Amino acid sequence: MIKVNDLSKRFGRLEVLKSVSLDFHTSKSYAMIGPNGSGKTTLIKCILGMVLPDSGEIKVADKSIANDWTYRHQIGYMPQIGRYPDQMKIGQLFEMIRDLRGDASNLDEELIKEFRLNQMKDKRLHTLSGGTRQKVSAALAFLFNPRILILDEPTAGLDPIAVETLKAKILLEKNKERLFLITSHIMSDLDELSSHVIYLEEGKVLFNDSLDLLKEETREVKLGRAIATIMKRNLTQTLTA
Amino acid sequence: MIKIAKYVMYDILRNRFVMLYTVFLLVVTLSMFSLDNDPGKATLSLLNIILLVVPLVSIIFTTIHFFNSYEFIELLLAQPVNRKTIFFAEFIAIAFALSCAFVIGVALPMLLINFTDSTLYLVLAGLLLTFVFVALAFGASVSTRDKAKAIGVTLLFWFYFTLIYDGLILYVIYSFSDYPLEKVTLALVSLNPIDLARIIILLKLDLSALMGYTGAFYKNFFGSSLGITYSLLLLVAWTLVPLILAMRKFVRKDI
């Protein structure tokens, strides 16, 4: 579904992505992990077309996304920090996005209902707490039934009940021929939600395989420990090299 | 594009600044006409204000607005919307909002009180100046991520076009005063939108100064319909060129 081919990006002197190549397939859920500044968000922004790569190519549904924008019809994006026009009300925001996307049929308003966003329709976005904003972002990402869902730290800042609601939603949707790309620092969440693990460090893909394989290889039961083992192994490798 | 522009407009209008700007212009215009019995003189006094205030407000407001709507742009960019569409929608919305302020604050009262050829040109020049400086502000804003830096740069633009540039012209004229400089001055003036706007209005309003020894040359040039067309086209170019450059930069910009 998404093909990332030899992608490189630098911000000034900082090389954020170093020839990253990845394949994402439908009906799978990818956990993208890595330390802060490893290039996760940049990679996501590249896929969304917000950041333009220096070299390499991204294809969505076999079409290059360079100079294209229509492919974003297939993507729902939940940003790390949802930032919205201050003066807008929640209701207006949903209406506007619906208006802009045009594909108003077949809306998935489940999260709006679950998060009770309808009751807050007239609240201005700048008055919202961080958690409520995350709810808005999540609801927006799922609203249009997209085939690709990119969730950047989806559970950060949400209250425990909302986290569970969101997780349930993700698990539900996972079975509907969707592609999930999730980044998080909360390994237990990823453990539950993902089928694949991509480990990025300093702009390079260090690990890219199924969750089961990772656990098998590291002989760990939990994703968090498995990753820690990988990191240690890498460290010793670089030290001995 | 219009859809997005509508939302941007909505956002701008929620912000009281444009309202204040409108009221300011309206108060200035009305007080000029009530203080001065001669509408021609009032128009001239207004000219000075328009040449100073309109570029300044346009360029600063646009820059601030651009940075304040970063979130909005971010939000839109995750949606299936063309970047060019977002850019032009932003431009149209801001230019339209500021033009509305100018029309309500200056154009309407002036045309009602004193409808002449010259007021028409004043209005036209004011609107074009608004467009030019909104476009210039976009150019500065997309070039940096730093709001303070962008405001600094735009202020410098304004200062350059209102004062420094004319000083340079004067210096050139002074240094080469032994040579016939009419055409050179003409070319130099064309490179400053504020000067262009000023001359278009002066030709309709205050010919006397330009009718002097060298003035006749300029009068012949700018006074002809060709000259007017030339200056108007140049002002349009002063809008389009920075706008298109900014657009190209915006399309390649990492958000």
Added chain:
Amino acid sequence: MGRSGHAIQITLRDGAVLSFLLFISFSAISRTWTVGPGGELSSIRSAIQLASHGDTIRILPGIYREGNLIIQKSITLIGTEYPVMDGESKYEILTIAAPNVSIIGLKFINTGVGSINDIAAIKALESRRLKVINNLFENTFFGIYLSNSVGCLIEKNILQSNIDAEQIGNGIHAWKCDSITIRNNKVSGHRDGIYFEFVTHSQVENNFSHHNMRYGLHFMFSHNDDYRSNIFQNNGAGVAVMYTVGVHMKGNRFEDNWGSASFGLLLKDIRDSNIEKNFFSRNTTGIYMEGSSRCKFDENTFDQNGWAVKIQANCDGNDFTKNTFTANTFDMATNGSLVLNTIDHNYWDKYEGYDLNKDGVGDVPYHPVSLYSMVVEKMPSAVMLWRSFLVYLLDRTEKVVPSITPESLNDVHPLMRMAR
């Protein structure tokens, strides 16, 4: 003669009665000749030949092509419904060399054109008391040309020529004349509308001189003349007067004289003159003066001129009082720092001072020369910066700390209101 002799027999002793009867007898013998279709004569030339002193030639409507007619008798030519005197682009039409000739109600067209001879529709050579009244002139090289003549009256004529012609003469041209009166004429399309050289003690009144190629009025060495209530409008270079003393100009209008070398009124070497209650409007330069002394400028109005007054530094002893300056780009300009003229009690619309004691006179002096006007004087191209913020700042600074503009050129008693 018989009747006359009879009268002498009766009233020999009474001189007054005698002269009265003499007058009657002369008018009795003066004849009227009628020329034209239906008249007793077919050509004006034969009528002039037949006429004697004091006769009248009445010219009926028609077109008369008779080349150059020379009048050496004191006769009167009167046209009915403007008979046309056609010079066929070759001839001078009337040449007058006699006293007491009157030309009334004719239409003169198409004189010849000459670069050596000043060919005119009517030329007077050493004529006294010539009257030219109510005639029309179209396409004439010179219209009315007075040479060495005295006491002539030029009244109610309309002179119109083609300004695009290759060569063009003056409308009303006078050389070495005295005590002539020119009034209520309209002159346009000539080189100079009214031209005087060595013309003294004359009156120019109520004329309308407009759209002439060079000057609306132009004179030199013409002392003690009086110009009243004329309108000089839209002439190529305005009005220029030179080398003269005792000029009196009152109530004239100088308007719309635009151009790089155009003046409402140019004064060069004019002395001991009065310029009062004139109106200067929409000229590139209202008054330009050089080498002029002891002139009084009272109660004139300068409105919407580029430069209201330009005084070159070689002028002295001139006096500007109670003039009104409104909406001029520059009120005054000068090229030197020494000022020997008096400027007092004028109204300046640019004056920003105050009048604390309410006596109608501003408490701080007004400086009519701005820094920018001096800059433009030196660097004409700088005119393009007019009304820019830079110029505004320059003028402001100069007002606060005068350093370049002549400090002594000021109006110590600027009026707060326009003088009536």
